Amino acid sequence: MLDHIRDLYQEVVFDHNRNPRNFRVMEAPSRKIDGFNPLCGDRITLYLKLDGPVIADVSFQGSGCAISTASASLMTEIVRGKTEEEAHHLFELFHRITTGQDEVANFEELGKLAVLAGVRAYPARVKCATLAWHSLEAALNNEGEAVSTE
Amino acid sequence: MSVSVFPKQAPTVGYDVERYRADFPILQQAINGHPLVYLDNAASSQKPKAVIDAISRVYLQDYANVHRGVHTLSQRATDQFEGAREKARRLLNAAKTEEIVFVRGATEAINLVAQSYGRSTLQAGDEILISAMEHHSNIVPWQMLCQQTGAVLKVIPISHQGELLLERYADLLSDRTKLVAVTHMSNALGTINPVEHIIRLAHERGIPVLLDGAQAAPHLVVDVRALDCDFYVLSGHKLYGPSGIGILYGKEALLKAMPPYQGGGDMIRMVSFERTQYNTLPYKFEAGTPAIADAIGLGAAIDYLGTIGLEAIAAHENELLAYATQQARTIPQLKIIGEAAHKGAILSFTLDHIHPHDIGTLLDQVGIAVRAGHHCAMPVMDFYGVPATARASFALYNTLEEVDALINGIKQLIEVFG
Numbered sequence: 145m146l147d148h149i150r151d152l153y154q155e156v157v158f159d160h161n162r163n164p165r166n167f168r169v170m171e172a173p174s175r176k177i178d179g180f181n182p183l184c185g186d187r188i189t190l191y192l193k194l195d196g197p198v199i200a201d202v203s204f205q206g207s208g209c210a211i212s213t214a215s216a217s218l219m220t221e222i223v224r225g226k227t228e229e230e231a232h233h234l235f236e237l238f239h240r241i242t243t244g245q246d247e248v249a250n251f252e253e254l255g256k257l258a259v260l261a262g263v264r265a266y267p268a269r270v271k272c273a274t275l276a277w278h279s280l281e282a283a284l285n286n287e288g289e290a291v292s293t294e
Numbered sequence: 295m296s297v298s299v300f301p302k303q304a305p306t307v308g309y310d311v312e313r314y315r316a317d318f319p320i321l322q323q324a325i326n327g328h329p330l331v332y333l334d335n336a337a338s339s340q341k342p343k344a345v346i347d348a349i350s351r352v353y354l355q356d357y358a359n360v361h362r363g364v365h366t367l368s369q370r371a372t373d374q375f376e377g378a379r380e381k382a383r384r385l386l387n388a389a390k391t392e393e394i395v396f397v398r399g400a401t402e403a404i405n406l407v408a409q410s411y412g413r414s415t416l417q418a419g420d421e422i423l424i425s426a427m428e429h430h431s432n433i434v435p436w437q438m439l440c441q442q443t444g445a446v447l448k449v450i451p452i453s454h455q456g457e458l459l460l461e462r463y464a465d466l467l468s469d470r471t472k473l474v475a476v477t478h479m480s481n482a483l484g485t486i487n488p489v490e491h492i493i494r495l496a497h498e499r500g501i502p503v504l505l506d507g508a509q510a511a512p513h514l515v516v517d518v519r520a521l522d523c524d525f526y527v528l529s530g531h532k533l534y535g536p537s538g539i540g541i542l543y544g545k546e547a548l549l550k551a552m553p554p555y556q557g558g559g560d561m562i563r564m565v566s567f568e569r570t571q572y573n574t575l576p577y578k579f580e581a582g583t584p585a586i587a588d589a590i591g592l593g594a595a596i597d598y599l600g601t602i603g604l605e606a607i608a609a610h611e612n613e614l615l616a617y618a619t620q621q622a623r624t625i626p627q628l629k630i631i632g633e634a635a636h637k638g639a640i641l642s643f644t645l646d647h648i649h650p651h652d653i654g655t656l657l658d659q660v661g662i663a664v665r666a667g668h669h670c671a672m673p674v675m676d677f678y679g680v681p682a683t684a685r686a687s688f689a690l691y692n693t694l695e696e697v698d699a700l701i702n703g704i705k706q707l708i709e710v711f712g
């Protein structure tokens with residue numbers, strides 16, 4: 145079994161699933177948003193603290209599969225300190241790579257996030273990987289409503 | 295508490311599962327380098343060659359629209375289509391073919407009853423009683439009806455084991471109750487409900503009962519006359535037949551009094567712009583060209599089941615479930631969701647710290663197909679406080695070796711997740 149799944153479930157994914165980073169409620173966030181994947185019941189609450197255009201702090205809570213938890217955890221690590229525009233750019237890149245629309249050449253830009261590129265071979269799981277990112281996009285666009293992957 | 299008797303099980307001696315497996319061409323393949331172990335039968339079951347052949351024979355030789363032409367093909371198609379209705383009547387032991395309405399599936403059947411029977415009889419303040427273990431298709435149509443009529447939806451609660459609380463059911467029945475709609479067998483938990491008891495109590499108050507037989511029909515002998523249920527609904531695709539075809543059984547007197555559900559061709563006797571006379575049963579409820587080949591395919595599925603026998607199938611599946619349950623209990627991280635005393639061949643479970651979607655993806659890597667999700671029963675998931683479960687569901691062609699493969703797969707993935 146191990147051989148087949150290494151592409152999707154790399155050690156980084158297991159690590160972030162077991163010990164999600166920035167997994168906490170934030171006091172007085174600038175933005176807070178609930179994301180939901182009705183297909184699998186993954187839920188995420190994402191908290192942002194903005195300092196001008198900069199994401200000064202980001203955290204999340206919720207329950208989901210290993211892919212969605214690891215993706216959210218990795219995302220919080222990578223977008224902290226980035227500007228809204230940089231985060232938006234990362235969202236687009238991540239989206240293209242997980243849906244197989246972009247080349248491996250861009251993996252470098254994604255850094256650790258590239259471990260999730262394996263979901264492209266599992267179309268049913270792409271939404272797990274992108275839930276946190278869709279929530280981030282919605283939060284940055286200040287869409288107060290809950291986001292859904294559907 | 296008196297709960298009605300469940301049918302006795304026939305012995306499994308002589309059940310030749312390998313022979314039956316050979317009837318299902320799709321099972322003879324490898325998935326991700328492993329022999330396919332198909333355990334997602336509660337979502338939809340695979341089709342025997344007899345069904346596939348019956349459908350292609352219609353299109354190759356006998357296809358035309360039904361109930362219209364005088365030509366030979368139309369007559370052949372009509373005969374076979376109506377022949378399938380007779381097979382469905384026999385499957386359910388209905389009194390008349392007039393009581394067998396072809397629909398798209400259980401979902402459409404329930405919507406039909408809600409919009410036709412419900413809308414024409416319910417008033418504000420009336421109550422519809424369902425249970426806490428219903429599929430969304432036996433919840434949402436009633437909610438829509440409640441919005442339209444001002445009726446109120448009431449829910450029979452369940453125990454942690456996944457059984458209906460029958461005292462609560464008795465308490466919930468009142469003069470306001472106008473319909474009871476419960477599942478014969480739960481797709482999320484496997485529970486087989488004591489429907490005879492449920493029907494008896496409702497009938498004592500003159501309340502009609504709809505049974506959702508989507509899960510029960512492939513596993514249990516259903517006799518709508520012995521049950522005395524008022525409506526029974528099922529889907530062909532879970533019964534080894536095609537998707538897009540299902541059955542609504544309704545007692546003749548009820549169906550007769552109900553207004554049509556949809557308007558169109560076939561459901562009328564005479565149309566002018568001033569006035570339309572509706573057709574007789576069951577055609578009044580079959581507007582438009584039906585799923586002709588699929589209905590005939592469903593008939594072939596019913597024939598196929600008849601060659602094995604539903605009692606023998608049920609006994610075989612019960613053996614698989616008992617073995618799977620016993621093996622599953624040896625895995626400390628595994629929790630079974632749904633432990634009713636009377637269960638069909640469904641094993642819903644969760645694993646500590648491993649989300650059902652990861653279970654589904656990982657088992658797929660070794661060729662095992664299970665369902666992961668809320669099984670269209672979100673209220674059930676809420677009740678157990680889980681976002682989702684993994685579900686293995688067994689059919690007539692599954693084997694004890696496949697149960698072993700499932701259990702091994704689960705053990706492996708627990709190891710991988712560490």
Ligand SMILES: Cc1ncc(COP(=O)(O)O)c(C=O)c1O
Binds near residue numbers: 399429479506529670
């Ligand atoms: C108990 C139950 N009721 C109703 C349905 C709906 O059946 P269909 O989608 O074929 O209409 C299902 C299907 O999963 C079911 O399991």
